[in-house]
Amino acid sequence: MDLILREAKLEDCDDLYHWKNDPVSREQSFNREEVSYEEHCGWLKEALKDSNRLFYIGIDDKNEKCGVARFDIKDEFFAEVHINIAPEKRRKGIGSQLISKSCPFNPRRRKAR
16 A cells, blocks of 8 residues: 555544544553543644644545644654554554655655655
8 A cells, every 4th residue: 555645634623533532542642531522623723833743644545544643843853753543544554654754854755845
């Protein structure tokens, strides 16, 4: 499967909300509590405006959203990485593709900019 990336948009709110509140996702998260829809939408609006945050949606070869990669940039050499895969798309190697294709510290990606 060859993954395509695009920047996350406010229109992705519902998918991101469902992925975030999936029990397996919550189990692997820093914050394991279920998030309300209103709280999530407010957070996403602010997150998309943050210039120190890179946010990408992975699109699979069926043109379906399959996961999200988020980088919270801390400095020139460090970012906190958040990956979440759509529950029905897990165990297909999507996570590693999301990281390698979206990583702002990947030298190949920097040349492509």
